[in-house]
Amino acid sequence: MPRPLLVLRPEPGAESTATAARALGLEPVVAPLFRIAPRRWACPDPAVYAGLLVGSANVVRHGGDGLAVLRGLPVHAVGEATAAAAQATGFAIGSVGSGGLQSVAADLAAGRYLRLAGEAHVPLATPANVTVDTLVIYAAQPLPLSPIAVEAVRAGAVILLHSGEAARYLDAEMHRLGVARESARIAALAPRIAALAGAGWHDVGIASQRSDDAVLALAAEMCQTV
Incomplete structure (x- = not known):
């Protein structure tokens, strides 16, 4: 019998991951650590930008009506899922990354770009001829680690971590609750995320590629390992 898989990402990503996990024969426990909520934002003049940098499908889900003004700009997306969400709402895709938004930023052509981001976001290093302005349009509101999540941890669950913010908050909640x-x-999706989860875990694995499919495949392997 496989170990439980603890899914902590916000909805609707949590249920999407859980559905994929069930298809692999896993037993997901869905207990989001955050609720995503829109932030008020003012749309800048799109004419000064060469494109948009988008690191999450939450930009499209929670950006609101203001996104319509920016639809003439190509989206440089962190990955396939984010690109698909942007394209479904009328955006043209300029490029799609596979190793995080930093790798996307490093390959941008010269110009000024607008990054649409969540309140918690990782700074980007860009080439000398690239300027990036950041506009926060959504925020992740923390939720307490739920009793079902605590039970899963105590049962030896494999915990799926997609972001550094989730890893850091999980570590804090474990300390707060004395679990x-x-x-x-x-x-974990990436080494930085694994490091932010803190020390003392039975085992820590890092996905071979920075993608949802890769980290879920890793989790499936760890769930089957006794």
């Missing part, structure tokens, strides 16, 4: 972590495992 032992020695029997639980981490399946």
